[in-house]
Amino acid sequence: MKPAAQLNVVLKVNQAKETSAGRYLQECQQQCLHAEQQLQQLFKFQADYQQQATGPHVNIQQLQMMSNFLSQLGQAIEQQQQQLVAVTRQWQQAQQQWQQAHQETRKVEQLQARLAASEQVRLTRREQRLLDEWVMVHQSRQH
Numbered sequence: 001m002k003p004a005a006q007l008n009v010v011l012k013v014n015q016a017k018e019t020s021a022g023r024y025l026q027e028c029q030q031q032c033l034h035a036e037q038q039l040q041q042l043f044k045f046q047a048d049y050q051q052q053a054t055g056p057h058v059n060i061q062q063l064q065m066m067s068n069f070l071s072q073l074g075q076a077i078e079q080q081q082q083q084l085v086a087v088t089r090q091w092q093q094a095q096q097q098w099q100q101a102h103q104e105t106r107k108v109e110q111l112q113a114r115l116a117a118s119e120q121v122r123l124t125r126r127e128q129r130l131l132d133e134w135v136m137v138h139q140s141r142q143h
Contacts, residue, residue: 004116007108014105021098028091035084042077046070 052058053066 002116002119004112004119007112007115011105011108011112014101014108018098018101018105021094021101025091025094025098028087028094031087032084032091035080035087039077039080039084042073042080046073046077049073 049066049070053063053070058066
């Protein structure tokens with residue numbers, strides 16, 4: 001088996017790792033987008049309730065309930081912000097893992113290409129040597 005062909009197994013393993021890392025990266029990206037959307041919804045919800053709390057027809061009991069609810073909403077926003085930070089960190093790590101897997105795949109492909117080119121040069125030289133020998137044998141027979 002030629003040296004370049006021997007790397008096919010290594011290349012396939014690296015490509016599988018790269019594909020897997022790419023899928024995980026996409027999942028992490030979706031989690032980031034989802035967490036960001038949820039945070040934006042919470043901010044909008046908070047703004048809406050704050051606006052209602054300042055309305056003209058709000059009594060003290062309603063204001064107290066809204067205040068408690070806004071406090072809980074503030075805690076939910078804080079938790080969602082922490083979640084967003086966590087999934088963003090996870091996404092960044094996934095991105096690094098994919099980049100590393102991608103680089104490893106490219107390295108094997110480049111090595112495979114160099115080995116194939118080297119093998120081709122070797123074969124070309126061998127063919128030339130055989131051709132030269134054939135010519136020498138035929139020239140010596142003619143003399």
